[in-house]
Amino acid sequence: MSALHDYVNLSSVSCVAARDSVLRLQAAGAAYFNFYEEFVGDSSLLGAHKNAVWVQGFAEDCFAVLQQMPQYYTLLERAFANLGQVIDPRPSATAFANMQRLCKRALQKKLVNALSIEFEGNQLPIYGFRFKERRKAGIDHQTVLSSAFMIVFLIVLIVLSIFISHPTPFQEWVYRILASLVAGCAGVVLIGYFEFRAGKILRFSGGFVLFLVVMCWNPKPVFYNEQVVSSDAVVKQVSR
Numbered sequence: 319m320s321a322l323h324d325y326v327n328l329s330s331v332s333c334v335a336a337r338d339s340v341l342r343l344q345a346a347g348a349a350y351f352n353f354y355e356e357f358v359g360d361s362s363l364l365g366a367h368k369n370a371v372w373v374q375g376f377a378e379d380c381f382a383v384l385q386q387m388p389q390y391y392t393l394l395e396r397a398f399a400n401l402g403q404v405i406d407p408r409p410s411a412t413a414f415a416n417m418q419r420l421c422k423r424a425l426q427k428k429l430v431n432a433l434s435i436e437f438e439g440n441q442l443p444i445y446g447f448r449f450k451e452r453r454k455a456g457i458d459h460q461t462v463l464s465s466a467f468m469i470v471f472l473i474v475l476i477v478l479s480i481f482i483s484h485p486t487p488f489q490e491w492v493y494r495i496l497a498s499l500v501a502g503c504a505g506v507v508l509i510g511y512f513e514f515r516a517g518k519i520l521r522f523s524g525g526f527v528l529f530l531v532v533m534c535w536n537p538k539p540v541f542y543n544e545q546v547v548s549s550d551a552v553v554k555q556v557s558r
Contacts, residue, residue: 333401340397344407347390351414354383358416377424380417384433387414388440411443418446461507464525468503471496494533502529 358380366372394407422430434447475496482489505525 337401340394340401343397344394347394351383351387354380355414355416358420373420373424377420381421381425381429381433384414384417384421384437387442388436391442392440408441409443412445413443415443415446415449418444419451422447464503464506468500468507471500471503475500498529498533501532502526504528 358376361367361372361376366376391408395405398405398407418434421433430447434444437444437447475493478485478489478493478496485493502525505528
């Protein structure tokens with residue numbers, strides 16, 4: 319505010335003083351906007367984005383900050399023009415994308431669309447309004463470990479099925495556990511970070527849900543019914 323106050327109160331001053339005032343205005347605005355932009359990323363690392371109330375309030379603050387940008391950069395462009403400098407002070411194409419994505423995720427669509435149109439009309443970046451964030455930048459350690467465990471469990475399951483053709487009830491439970499672990503690891507690798515919610519408290523990852531599905535689904539009656547039907551057919555043929 320002090321930099322803006324100094325610039326507005328300029329009267330008959332030297333070119334050097336006017337230039338310094340404009341540069342202070344530019345530096346103050348950049349620091350102000352960048353603080354909010356960086357805080358979106360920092361707060362995500364600290365886990366604040368899991369709190370819906372905090373996200374809603376901070377998104378509203380970011381929206382108010384973004385609303386100031388068209389007037390600010392128009393003022394800054396005119397200030398440089400008054401100094402006889404042909405300088406475009408507008409930010410780069412991907413600037414302030416974090417704030418834009420946060421507003422798009424938490425605020426009403428019509429408000430965000432109106433602000434995006436205003437940004438585009440003032441030739442300001444709208445990258446965050448158009449493109450969603452990537453949940454993962456690449457393959458992380460969790461995915462690598464899940465892939466390794468999936469391969470190991472799958473190999474063990476195949477080996478056991480080859481050497482144990484008629485498993486006992488206990489061995490069937492071991493098969494089911496191994497198959498569930500393979501499904502859970504596959505869910506982490508293929509689905510990635512995906513949550514299923516049960517109420518407001520319980521949350522399950524996609525891998526855990528697949529683990530439960532395979533663990534609870536028991537194909538044993540199907541196989542046994544097929545064996546019973548085939549054995550009955552054999553008995554009938556022999557009796558004939």
